[in-house]
Amino acid sequence: MQIALSDPEYGYYQTRDPLGVHGDFITSPEISQIFGEIIGLWCVVTWQNAGRPGNIILVELGPGRGTLMVDILETIKKVSQEFINALKVHLIETSPVLKKQQNEILKDYEITWHKDLETIPWEPALIIANEFFDALPTEQYVMTESGWQQRHITVDKKHNNLSFINIPFAKQQSPIFPNQISNAKIGSIFERNAIGEGIMKSMAKRIRDNGIASLIIDYGHTQTRLGETLQAVKSHKYRNPLTDIGEIDLTSHVDFEALAATSESLDTRVHGPTTQRDFFRTLGIEQRTKVLAAKAEGGQVPLLLEGSRRLIAKDGMGALFKVMAITPKKGKTPAGFELNLLGNQS
Numbered sequence: 001m002q003i004a005l006s007d008p009e010y011g012y013y014q015t016r017d018p019l020g021v022h023g024d025f026i027t028s029p030e031i032s033q034i035f036g037e038i039i040g041l042w043c044v045v046t047w048q049n050a051g052r053p054g055n056i057i058l059v060e061l062g063p064g065r066g067t068l069m070v071d072i073l074e075t076i077k078k079v080s081q082e083f084i085n086a087l088k089v090h091l092i093e094t095s096p097v098l099k100k101q102q103n104e105i106l107k108d109y110e111i112t113w114h115k116d117l118e119t120i121p122w123e124p125a126l127i128i129a130n131e132f133f134d135a136l137p138t139e140q141y142v143m144t145e146s147g148w149q150q151r152h153i154t155v156d157k158k159h160n161n162l163s164f165i166n167i168p169f170a171k172q173q174s175p176i177f178p179n180q181i182s183n184a185k186i187g188s189i190f191e192r193n194a195i196g197e198g199i200m201k202s203m204a205k206r207i208r209d210n211g212i213a214s215l216i217i218d219y220g221h222t223q224t225r226l227g228e229t230l231q232a233v234k235s236h237k238y239r240n241p242l243t244d245i246g247e248i249d250l251t252s253h254v255d256f257e258a259l260a261a262t263s264e265s266l267d268t269r270v271h272g273p274t275t276q277r278d279f280f281r282t283l284g285i286e287q288r289t290k291v292l293a294a295k296a297e298g299g300q301v302p303l304l305l306e307g308s309r310r311l312i313a314k315d316g317m318g319a320l321f322k323v324m325a326i327t328p329k330k331g332k333t334p335a336g337f338e339l340n341l342l343g344n345q346s
């Protein structure tokens with residue numbers, strides 16, 4: 001998965017812009033500008049609650065085309081000149097193709113790019129990540145008659161393709177598996193995103209030591225559980241993940257409980273996760289949509305309404321996507337997390 005997505009020459013993200021209707025998949029900021037507007041307002045309120053620091057960095061992990069960041073910045077500009085003057089934008093991106101697009105769309109702003117969080121400046125930080133953690137390589141383990149084994153990928157020479165193979169752990173090398181999956185039946189699959197947890201550690205340390213908050217939005221589950229979620233997508237259709245390596249998108253669902261535990265182990269406060277539906281409704285997506293629709297040209301109205309509907313759909317993105325925030329231990333509860341709404345199918 002790491003090679004398929006990130007190989008410098010052939011990696012999926014290194015060689016293309018995968019987003020949009022004509023690409024392989026579409027993300028919330030590409031569906032509706034209201035997504036970025038509401039996150040922009042969330043940033044303003046969070047900055048105000050932190051005492052309006054005069055120097056702040058706004059960091060985004062995996063910004064794609066830069067659409068979310070533009071929508072956030074345009075919103076902040078409308079609401080608080082003081083905040084826009086106080087902030088500097090830092091983007092974490094590894095794709096040269098997407099970096100170029102971000103550079104283009106954000107040309108009115110001063111931007112600094114980084115490969116990872118380690119090099120961002122030591123200033124109070126607001127960190128945003130939408131559909132970033134799902135794009136990181138996952139590990140898979142399979143319960144066999146002789147216990148847990150790790151799933152690897154091998155070359156099937158006879159058929160000239162790739163196939164999965166389970167490999168037992170060398171003595172004493174078996175990882176410790178979480179209690180939540182202690183009743184795994186033979187054939188069960190457990191996914192663990194060690195790379196994601198590593199990035200979460202850096203993020204949490206940063207929030208603990210000199211941070212304001214981070215906001216993580218992604219598809220996934222609120223509790224650690226068994227089950228395979230590795231998925232491959234090309235042109236909006238599911239594919240076999242072992243075919244067309246480097247040409248198809250590979251992702252897995254985010255285990256929010258694992259990310260929350262990692263963050264809490266570093267002495268931060270975790271808020272949520274809540275569903276995307278509850279988060280955006282609490283922050284007024286429906287009212288905002290009405291205001292925009294009243295001002296929009298006729299042809300735009302159905303698009304606006306449909307965009308918001310998709311983002312909060314009970315049987316779609318609204319339920320599948322979760323939102324989680326991290327603050328320092330003494331941080332205020334960020335907007336949208338005051339009520340623990342999870343499970344309330346309002």
Ligand code: SAH
Pocket residue numbers: 013019027028029030061062063064065068092093094095098115129130131132135136
């Ligand atoms: N957040 C965007 C794009 C999501 S796609 C949106 O919502 O539209 C995933 C993004 O993460 C892409 O920008 C991809 O290039 C970036 N990415 C993937 N792996 C990465 C890594 N290891 N480090 C930094 N960025 C990465």
